[in-house]
Amino acid sequence: MSNQYKLVRCNINGKDVEKVVDVRASLTDMLRNDYRLTSVKKGCEVGECGACNVLIDGEAFNSCIYLAVWAEGKHIRTLEGLLGPNGELSDIQQAFIDETAIQCGFCTPGFIMSAVEILESGKEYTDDELRKLLSGHLCRCTGYENILRAVKKTMYKRLGKPIPQ
Amino acid sequence: MSKHVGKSVTRVDGFDKAAGRTKYYEDRVPSDALYVRIKHAERAHAMVKSIDTAAASAIPGVVKVLTCFDVPDTPFPTAGHPWSMDPGHQDVADRHLLNRHVRYWGDDVAVVIAENEVAAMRGVRALTVEYEDLPFVLDAQKAMEEGAPQLHERFPRNILKHTDMRKGDYAAAIQEEGLIKVEGWYDTPTVQHCHIENHGCFAYEENGRVVVVASTQIPHIIRRVVGQALGRPWGDIQIIKPYIGGGFGNKQDALYEPLCAWCTTQVGGRCVRIDCAREETFVSNRVRHAIRFHIVSWLRPDGTFAARKVECYSNQGAYASHGHSIVAKAMGSFPQHYPCPNMECDAWTVFTNRPAAGAMRGYGMPQASFADESNIDDCARAVGMDPMEFRRKNIMPVGYHDAFSGNTNYFDTYNQCMDKGAAFIDYARKRAEFAADTGPVRRGIGLATFWYNTAVYPISLETSSNRMLLNLDGTVTMQCGETEIGQGADTAYAQMTAEAVGLRSYRDVHVVSCQDTDITPTGLGAYASRQTYVAGFSIRQTAELLKEKILKYACEVTRQAVHNMDIADGNIIRKGDGQVLMSLSELAMTAQYNPVHSEHITAESTYTIRNNAYSFGCTFAEVEVDIPLCKVTLKKVVNVHDCGSLINPALAEAQVHGGMSMAIGYGLSEQLLFDEKTGKPLNNNLLDYKLSTFMDHPRLEAEFVENAEPTSPFGTKALGEPPACSGAPAIRNAILNATGVAIDRNPINPHVLFAEFTKAGLIRDEWQEGKEE
Numbered sequence A: 001m002s003n004q005y006k007l008v009r010c011n012i013n014g015k016d017v018e019k020v021v022d023v024r025a026s027l028t029d030m031l032r033n034d035y036r037l038t039s040v041k042k043g044c045e046v047g048e049c050g051a052c053n054v055l056i057d058g059e060a061f062n063s064c065i066y067l068a069v070w071a072e073g074k075h076i077r078t079l080e081g082l083l084g085p086n087g088e089l090s091d092i093q094q095a096f097i098d099e100t101a102i103q104c105g106f107c108t109p110g111f112i113m114s115a116v117e118i119l120e121s122g123k124e125y126t127d128d129e130l131r132k133l134l135s136g137h138l139c140r141c142t143g144y145e146n147i148l149r150a151v152k153k154t155m156y157k158r159l160g161k162p163i164p165q
Numbered sequence B: 001m002s003k004h005v006g007k008s009v010t011r012v013d014g015f016d017k018a019a020g021r022t023k024y025y026e027d028r029v030p031s032d033a034l035y036v037r038i039k040h041a042e043r044a045h046a047m048v049k050s051i052d053t054a055a056a057s058a059i060p061g062v063v064k065v066l067t068c069f070d071v072p073d074t075p076f077p078t079a080g081h082p083w084s085m086d087p088g089h090q091d092v093a094d095r096h097l098l099n100r101h102v103r104y105w106g107d108d109v110a111v112v113i114a115e116n117e118v119a120a121m122r123g124v125r126a127l128t129v130e131y132e133d134l135p136f137v138l139d140a141q142k143a144m145e146e147g148a149p150q151l152h153e154r155f156p157r158n159i160l161k162h163t164d165m166r167k168g169d170y171a172a173a174i175q176e177e178g179l180i181k182v183e184g185w186y187d188t189p190t191v192q193h194c195h196i197e198n199h200g201c202f203a204y205e206e207n208g209r210v211v212v213v214a215s216t217q218i219p220h221i222i223r224r225v226v227g228q229a230l231g232r233p234w235g236d237i238q239i240i241k242p243y244i245g246g247g248f249g250n251k252q253d254a255l256y257e258p259l260c261a262w263c264t265t266q267v268g269g270r271c272v273r274i275d276c277a278r279e280e281t282f283v284s285n286r287v288r289h290a291i292r293f294h295i296v297s298w299l300r301p302d303g304t305f306a307a308r309k310v311e312c313y314s315n316q317g318a319y320a321s322h323g324h325s326i327v328a329k330a331m332g333s334f335p336q337h338y339p340c341p342n343m344e345c346d347a348w349t350v351f352t353n354r355p356a357a358g359a360m361r362g363y364g365m366p367q368a369s370f371a372d373e374s375n376i377d378d379c380a381r382a383v384g385m386d387p388m389e390f391r392r393k394n395i396m397p398v399g400y401h402d403a404f405s406g407n408t409n410y411f412d413t414y415n416q417c418m419d420k421g422a423a424f425i426d427y428a429r430k431r432a433e434f435a436a437d438t439g440p441v442r443r444g445i446g447l448a449t450f451w452y453n454t455a456v457y458p459i460s461l462e463t464s465s466n467r468m469l470l471n472l473d474g475t476v477t478m479q480c481g482e483t484e485i486g487q488g489a490d491t492a493y494a495q496m497t498a499e500a501v502g503l504r505s506y507r508d509v510h511v512v513s514c515q516d517t518d519i520t521p522t523g524l525g526a527y528a529s530r531q532t533y534v535a536g537f538s539i540r541q542t543a544e545l546l547k548e549k550i551l552k553y554a555c556e557v558t559r560q561a562v563h564n565m566d567i568a569d570g571n572i573i574r575k576g577d578g579q580v581l582m583s584l585s586e587l588a589m590t591a592q593y594n595p596v597h598s599e600h601i602t603a604e605s606t607y608t609i610r611n612n613a614y615s616f617g618c619t620f621a622e623v624e625v626d627i628p629l630c631k632v633t634l635k636k637v638v639n640v641h642d643c644g645s646l647i648n649p650a651l652a653e654a655q656v657h658g659g660m661s662m663a664i665g666y667g668l669s670e671q672l673l674f675d676e677k678t679g680k681p682l683n684n685n686l687l688d689y690k691l692s693t694f695m696d697h698p699r700l701e702a703e704f705v706e707n708a709e710p711t712s713p714f715g716t717k718a719l720g721e722p723p724a725c726s727g728a729p730a731i732r733n734a735i736l737n738a739t740g741v742a743i744d745r746n747p748i749n750p751h752v753l754f755a756e757f758t759k760a761g762l763i764r765d766e767w768q769e770g771k772e773e
Helices: A027-034 A091-098 A108-120 A127-133 A147-157 B014-019 B117-126 B219-230 B257-266 B280-285 B324-337 B365-382 B387-394 B412-427 B428-434 B491-503 B531-558 B582-592 B648-668 B727-739 B750-759 B765-772
Strands: A004-011 A013-022 A052-056 A061-063 A075-077 B034-040 B048-052 B062-067 B108-114 B128-133 B159-167 B178-188 B199-206 B209-214 B237-241 B272-275 B290-299 B305-317 B343-351 B443-453 B463-470 B476-480 B509-511 B566-570 B571-574 B579-582 B602-610 B612-624 B633-642 B700-705
Touching: A004 B463, A013 A027, A013 B290, A027 A052, A027 B272, A052 A108, A052 B108, A061 A108, A091 A108, A091 A147, A091 B014, A108 A127, A108 B014, A127 A147, A147 B648, B034 B257, B034 B280, B048 B108, B062 B117, B062 B257, B108 B117, B108 B257, B117 B280, B159 B324, B178 B365, B199 B257, B209 B219, B209 B257, B219 B237, B219 B571, B257 B272, B290 B324, B290 B365, B305 B324, B324 B343, B324 B365, B324 B443, B365 B387, B365 B443, B365 B648, B365 B727, B387 B443, B412 B428, B412 B443, B412 B612, B412 B633, B412 B700, B428 B443, B428 B727, B443 B700, B463 B531, B463 B582, B476 B491, B476 B531, B491 B509, B491 B531, B531 B571, B531 B579, B531 B582, B531 B602, B571 B582, B579 B582, B612 B727, B633 B648, B633 B727, B648 B700, B648 B727
Parallel strands: A004 A075, B034 B272, B209 B237, B305 B343, B476 B509, B633 B700
Antiparallel strands: A004 A013, A052 A061, A052 A075, B034 B108, B048 B128, B062 B108, B159 B343, B178 B290, B199 B209, B199 B272, B290 B305, B443 B612, B463 B476, B463 B602, B566 B571, B571 B579, B612 B633
């Protein structure tokens, strides 16, 4: 095999997989083109907009500026991985629907994956902290307002606490 | 009593979008598609003398190189306007697929088609373009001067169009004794739509026709434009519009669909794709018109207008696109917003060597609103009146009728909206309290109002077509020419259809969202703030036709007279006693499989809308201005809208949030900058272009006054664009209230504030020192 291509073994959405990829490919390219995980969106391809965000070993990354070959041995989660075996939505996905946090839907996958990282920390954040944690994502439709509501509501639900007024 | 309309039900496309399954154009590109990448000119104004393609053609993987010397010489228009049968009203056809005459930095001069993206991009870099440089001009007023560089031969002094409006006698009116003159120049910037999905498309040939799958708001119009550009009959073209990641007007234009369609014909019909990078989207798609306004208001000491003069200079950029319609709409807002007996208004649309300006959410109104509402606050100050009281005194009164559009201001909406906004922001108490602020950090409250036309009648055709099919399970499949672009149209249509037909749930309506010009009834697409309003007419009409067919068939089965029956909750009922005669499913099955009289029950109709409707609202903003830091913090903001009866309150609120966010960016941070020396765009990326982030907003508050619109079948009117109109001037007026400094340009960023505060003598050394401690 030429130096142009390399075998990348990793775990995607709970499944061990391997594919030969172009060493120049971004993780976005690999996930979209080689694994057809099209929830991973391209909005800028230089790490500005957050649409391509996925979790790598539990941490949110812009996959467009993360080389596919760096995924070797990593655990990667995309929005497709949140859906239950019978098509059940996770609580945060349902909250995005219920709080009208979705409009065109293009930034949604990236936002939800950052929300997953926030929620899985098990911590309670203030509104200002949530805003900062989510500020790596750009959205032109929602003004972010309902996205904050969705994340906050799910955070308190998981913490088993009422939402402070 | 409505059962489905007026309810905050969840979106019909919510599940798929939350699951990441929704397919946008790029998710549907065949894996063997060839990549088309565009060579953009690195000159603001030049003639292409030659393009050396040898090195590019030699790159492995490059299939074909096409240049501006290869394209057909058939100019075409790009604006997403309905076709006009009147040649004088047709859009300006000034575009070619690729251009020898380069008119802005970023103009398209050649393409490289390759088997993979890297080869295509390397090919573009390997092209050598020889230019003959021409002088360029970036400013609209400078472009109008004698001897300015000329962009289009047909338009002397670069003036695409000039229109005016005269009312009363301005010259005589200003002679009245004791008048106070309030004059200002107000400058608005070039901004971009910044939908998160960039524009892109792919095209291929099938059975001798050209198919284009595109991220567009206007599939049927794109079909016509592609036909024009390729010189092919419109029936040869098929446009498919999947879900799109936002549009905001940029995709209300033929962007790269014509070029993509032509490219497939140049490679034997193989599939080709064009995907705009973010940097291209900023420059080589469309932008919002930068409009400069000159307003002279003549006031009596009692705070009434004697006369007003308004001049609008609209920077069109290099190509006509939507052209003069935008500034015409902006100018037209003045006489109606604050009616005054003596007015002189003029508007010019002027070509310059900047990216082409087109439609963007608000279509000239955010610009007009910034200028008008700034001047109104300046007027209130000049006569020592409270700005809200000044507005109450002068704003479009109840009963005001506009003869041209046929619009009437039926309700006391403006006062109702201002009352609500003032209550939320605690207007009177806070303005009194903040007046005492004299230190380096000062607070202020500002407001701004707007009016907005819902649809485009009578300027352009307003039509909506609709098709409904009764499925065998009693559900209804619905198709409509007005498209979903993220705003939630499909959900509103499902609610209105369920209501009009009499179904159990809006989920019993299957809206065919992804439009295909071969299948979908011809429609104009998603633009203006017309979707819910105009679709309402054709939904109501088509539902009536469907019901008539259903009940006629039911008459055969139930032997009840048609006029004695109705449809409710998915059942056919007898009106008199409400008895359920049969379900829609039973009826549909019986009709379809009847061996003697089989019928598949469908209805289709077109409604030509010859109404329009005023939509109204306002913004109230509270700011904290740190004068030494030249920093504005928006503390609180509320928009109040009268968009008639809400079809879906939760979706309406969400729309308002998005518009408010756009208005905040317009007011405080967003602008596309150009190098004065070269015309090169300086910040065409999402890092340097300051789009509002999660950190830049306070809580966005959306409130409504629901005065049912009498012309609408569902009592609804514009909401898509209105939320973007009044935010920026409300912030500007809040800063004025806080500091006494009237800023006449947006965005009001620290650079602007530093200059203005310095001029006003507010930048004091002791405050700067105080900060350092």
